[in-house]
Amino acid sequence: MNLLAVKQPPSGLTPNPRTSPVLISAALISLGFVALPLVYLIGRALQGDIESVRIVVFRAKTLEVFTTTVSLVVLVAGLATFLGSALAWTLQSIDLPRRNLIRALVILPIAIPSYVFTYCWLSLGILPDGFLAAVVVLTLSTTPYVTLAAMAALRRIDSSQVDVAHTLGLNQFQIFLRVTLPQMRNALAAGALLVSLYVLSDFGAVSLLGVDTFTRTIQNTYQGSFDRSSAAVLALMLVALSGIVISLEVSSRKKTQVTRSSVSITKQIEPIDSLKARIIAISLLSTYILAALIAPMSVLLFRFFARPKPIDLLGLSQAAFSTILVAAIGALIALLLALPIALLALRASLIGKVAERGVLLVNALPGVVMGLALVAFGSDFPMIYQTVGLLGVAYAILFLARSVGTIRTSLARVPENLTEIAATLGQSKARIFYRVTLPLAAPGVLSGTLLVLLSAMKELPATLMLRPTGFETLATEMWSNTAIFRFSEAAPYALLLVIIAAIPTFLISRPDRQESTEPMRDEI
Amino acid sequence: MTTLEIKDLGVHLGEREILRNLNLTVPSGSFAVLLGPSGCGKTTLLRTIAGLVRPTSGAIRFGKQLVSISSLVLPPHKRNIGYLPQEGGLFPHLSVAENVGFALAKAFKKIERDSIINEMLELVGLTGFNNRKPHQLSGGQQTRVALARALATKPAIVLLDEPFSNLDYALRAEVSGEVVALLKKTKTTSLMVTHDREDALVSADLIALMRDGQVVQAGSPENVYMNPISAQIAESTGDILELPAIRVGRRHYISALHPKSKKSFGKSESGYLLVRPEEIRVVETKKGTKGLTRATISQIQYYGHDAVLELGIAGLADELKVRVTGPLKFEVGSAVFLEHVGPIRWVSQIPTGE
Numbered sequence: 107m108n109l110l111a112v113k114q115p116p117s118g119l120t121p122n123p124r125t126s127p128v129l130i131s132a133a134l135i136s137l138g139f140v141a142l143p144l145v146y147l148i149g150r151a152l153q154g155d156i157e158s159v160r161i162v163v164f165r166a167k168t169l170e171v172f173t174t175t176v177s178l179v180v181l182v183a184g185l186a187t188f189l190g191s192a193l194a195w196t197l198q199s200i201d202l203p204r205r206n207l208i209r210a211l212v213i214l215p216i217a218i219p220s221y222v223f224t225y226c227w228l229s230l231g232i233l234p235d236g237f238l239a240a241v242v243v244l245t246l247s248t249t250p251y252v253t254l255a256a257m258a259a260l261r262r263i264d265s266s267q268v269d270v271a272h273t274l275g276l277n278q279f280q281i282f283l284r285v286t287l288p289q290m291r292n293a294l295a296a297g298a299l300l301v302s303l304y305v306l307s308d309f310g311a312v313s314l315l316g317v318d319t320f321t322r323t324i325q326n327t328y329q330g331s332f333d334r335s336s337a338a339v340l341a342l343m344l345v346a347l348s349g350i351v352i353s354l355e356v357s358s359r360k361k362t363q364v365t366r367s368s369v370s371i372t373k374q375i376e377p378i379d380s381l382k383a384r385i386i387a388i389s390l391l392s393t394y395i396l397a398a399l400i401a402p403m404s405v406l407l408f409r410f411f412a413r414p415k416p417i418d419l420l421g422l423s424q425a426a427f428s429t430i431l432v433a434a435i436g437a438l439i440a441l442l443l444a445l446p447i448a449l450l451a452l453r454a455s456l457i458g459k460v461a462e463r464g465v466l467l468v469n470a471l472p473g474v475v476m477g478l479a480l481v482a483f484g485s486d487f488p489m490i491y492q493t494v495g496l497l498g499v500a501y502a503i504l505f506l507a508r509s510v511g512t513i514r515t516s517l518a519r520v521p522e523n524l525t526e527i528a529a530t531l532g533q534s535k536a537r538i539f540y541r542v543t544l545p546l547a548a549p550g551v552l553s554g555t556l557l558v559l560l561s562a563m564k565e566l567p568a569t570l571m572l573r574p575t576g577f578e579t580l581a582t583e584m585w586s587n588t589a590i591f592r593f594s595e596a597a598p599y600a601l602l603l604v605i606i607a608a609i610p611t612f613l614i615s616r617p618d619r620q621e622s623t624e625p626m627r628d629e630i
Numbered sequence: 631m632t633t634l635e636i637k638d639l640g641v642h643l644g645e646r647e648i649l650r651n652l653n654l655t656v657p658s659g660s661f662a663v664l665l666g667p668s669g670c671g672k673t674t675l676l677r678t679i680a681g682l683v684r685p686t687s688g689a690i691r692f693g694k695q696l697v698s699i700s701s702l703v704l705p706p707h708k709r710n711i712g713y714l715p716q717e718g719g720l721f722p723h724l725s726v727a728e729n730v731g732f733a734l735a736k737a738f739k740k741i742e743r744d745s746i747i748n749e750m751l752e753l754v755g756l757t758g759f760n761n762r763k764p765h766q767l768s769g770g771q772q773t774r775v776a777l778a779r780a781l782a783t784k785p786a787i788v789l790l791d792e793p794f795s796n797l798d799y800a801l802r803a804e805v806s807g808e809v810v811a812l813l814k815k816t817k818t819t820s821l822m823v824t825h826d827r828e829d830a831l832v833s834a835d836l837i838a839l840m841r842d843g844q845v846v847q848a849g850s851p852e853n854v855y856m857n858p859i860s861a862q863i864a865e866s867t868g869d870i871l872e873l874p875a876i877r878v879g880r881r882h883y884i885s886a887l888h889p890k891s892k893k894s895f896g897k898s899e900s901g902y903l904l905v906r907p908e909e910i911r912v913v914e915t916k917k918g919t920k921g922l923t924r925a926t927i928s929q930i931q932y933y934g935h936d937a938v939l940e941l942g943i944a945g946l947a948d949e950l951k952v953r954v955t956g957p958l959k960f961e962v963g964s965a966v967f968l969e970h971v972g973p974i975r976w977v978s979q980i981p982t983g984e
Contacts, residue, residue, distance in 0.1 A: 531733035
């Protein structure tokens with residue numbers, strides 16, 4: 107019997123492994139959502155004629171805004187990188203009592219949104235506002251991003267390298283400069299990038315402190331004159347600035363080859379046990395914790411307990427409910443958009459790769475820009491303009507990178523041989539996903555979604571621009587009260603926000619969680 | 631009851647050619663073993679049969695059903711096969727019963743499903759383990775659950791990819807014996823990948839020897855052991871001695887073990903004789919040694935149940951390694967006499983390369 111003598115292919119045999127058309131269309135829809143803000147922004151900017159675009163770009167005010175923004179980014183990123191790596195090295199290399207507690211306290215300031223921090227700053231009534239205040243406030247609140255990245259990098263350095271350096275005659279400081287620091291380089295660059303993007307997109311702190319960066323100017327231009335075309339031009343300039351920052355980080359990154367002498371787990375570096383080192387360490391750490399965590403929290407608590415009027419319980423619970431409702435809608439949309447992108451990206455499909463890169467780019471979009479873009483979109487579709495749904499979509503697109511990153515990592519961790527066995531056990535691709543992949547990836551999918559939910563709860567500028575009239579969240583309530591110096595009225599909202607925001611901070615500061623958030627950070 | 635037939639199979643992974651012109655037939659109900667060094671394409675062949683790797687040419691047939699021809703394939707979930715990968719591959723989020731019942735269609739009622747699951751667990755000797763999770767099982771138990779899962783749908787063909795490699799040595803013989811016995815009892819056509827030659831010789835009905843992406847020889851264990859087609863192939867089933875020799879005429883051989891006799895005349899050709907170490911009889915007494923080869927023991931490797939003697943023979947550059955059993959009665963430096971008692975395996979030359 108000649109097996110090859112078959113005239114036409116028998117039924118059931120397929121020529122190519124097809125990716126399901128359902129999955130591809132789902133990913134294309136996700137891609138459409140991701141592209142939406144940029145497309146609308148460009149469209150809106152081009153509505154004005156070229157001459158008016160030129161005027162906006164080249165007027166003196168724009169140059170001033172540009173200078174302010176860039177100097178703020180450079181100063182804050184530099185200071186936060188220095189402070190963050192010092193804190194990380196201290197925590198990792200010096201033997202301290204209750205290190206885990208101190209580590210948590212050093213990371214916790216991430217949970218205080220910059221506008222809450224600024225609220226605390228201003229409500230003291232004695233501290234100045236302006237550029238320098240913005241530098242201090244933003245540095246203190248962004249330092250933990252660098253600390254987290256640097257600590258992860260330090261943990262990966264094998265202690266045997268330090269031992270060898272010692273035997274080669276280097277002292278502690280030389281070892282730090284020649285062995286440790288070069289290996290932290292990429293992590294510090296990634297941390298500095300996160301800080302830069304944070305500062306570029308920050309709206310709350312700079313607005314309250316009266317510093318005219320791009321975000322504040324865009325919001326003012328939009329609100330003051332309803333001149334959406336000029337606002338869109340400014341927003342595009344801000345997007346371009348973010349793009350430049352990202353490409354700087356990518357080009358500064360060096361490919362480091364990780365070499366291990368054996369397959370064994372990396373041994374952690376032995377902490378230094380000396381009194382002098384401990385005193386220096388404790389004074390550095392406690393100064394930071396005092397300034398970035400204890401001081402603002404004391405102010406907040408003082409304002410909360412010393413307020414003259416009782417809490418507006420109805421308003422507070424309404425705002426809390428609205429916050430949770432709209433954030434949950436956003437998280438759900440993000441989950442639906444993220445799943446097909448993560449699935450396709452894993453299969454090395456072109457659409458998946460493009461969508462994933464797009465998501466990372468949009469991740470750098472400031473909330474103000476997102477708000478502006480969706481306002482433009484909404485004005486074309488009055489049905490959805492100023493609805494909770496559109497605000498949910500804004501959250502989903504803004505924070506999509508967070509869920510794509512964690513979902514993709516957890517999907518990638520499902521062993522391939524299990525899906526293969528399921529195939530040999532007669533399960534179609536869809537059923538394998540439902541019965542094997544999803545149950546095994548569930549914890550990661552859930553925490554990715556939770557991360558979006560909690561980020562959305564803290565979001566301010568897009569919420570201000572897109573919320574339905576009369577719809578107040580915790581963030582907007584606290585914002586509007588602070589803006590008119592009603593600090594006591596703002597206190598309950600601020601406190602509740604900080605409590606809510608502390609939850610994801612605990613999630614990401616757990617060492618076993620950090621690995622899963624890293625790929626996202628690395629690929630920006 | 632399904633014959634597995636593979637014809638002219640070619641597989642590329644990326645640019646690399648992994649399998650080429652591979653032919654193999656596994657008769658219905660028999661237990662076949664793929665044996666070969668790592669990197670020869672054993673696992674790729676198994677995965678291609680399972681439908682997990684797409685071939686570039688050739689055809690695969692399960693009985694009368696064509697499952698793969700050139701690059702057209704039937705997807706794995708429509709092939710009705712059982713697959714036992716290394717480590718067993720149990721689903722960690724499911725219980726033993728859920729693992730075993732994983733492939734049972736929803737068409738079955740729960741009662742029917744449960745009875746099949748229990749039947750399978752009884753078959754592999756794990757009755758009552760239904761609600762355990764995979765991490766609560768020992769390595770041997772995991773392998774047995776994986777087998778129960780693979781057999782639950784009564785597959786046409788079962789494929790095993792070194793399923794016992796994660797078990798420790800003592801357990802391995804036991805579990806592999808049980809699994810093979812079970813597959814033979816259920817008359818399931820099976821193909822197992824291994825690099826353990828003893829495993830293969832003990833269990834197989836059919837051994838297929840692989841080299842560089844091809845099946846170079848296939849047959850019963852006795853056949854491939856006794857009649858290897860080359861020295862290299864002989865090595866994959868056991869130790870082999872390559873004895874320089876001269877062939878005179880058509881039936882007479884002269885070598886260190888075959889002294890010249892009166893009949894040794896005619897056209898001669900040089901080459902090698904392939905001799906298994908246990909095919910040389912070692913005699914220590916001086917009586918009745920006429921016509922035998924004298925050798926001196928230069929080293930003894932003692933293994934307990936047997937020993938390997940390294941023997942120096944006048945006129946032979948390399949030492950000869952010979953396996954002797956029984957209580958050891960030899961000493962280094964003493965003289966012994968050798969007799970070749972096995973079949974003659976003549977090769978004109980030893981191919982260079984490996």
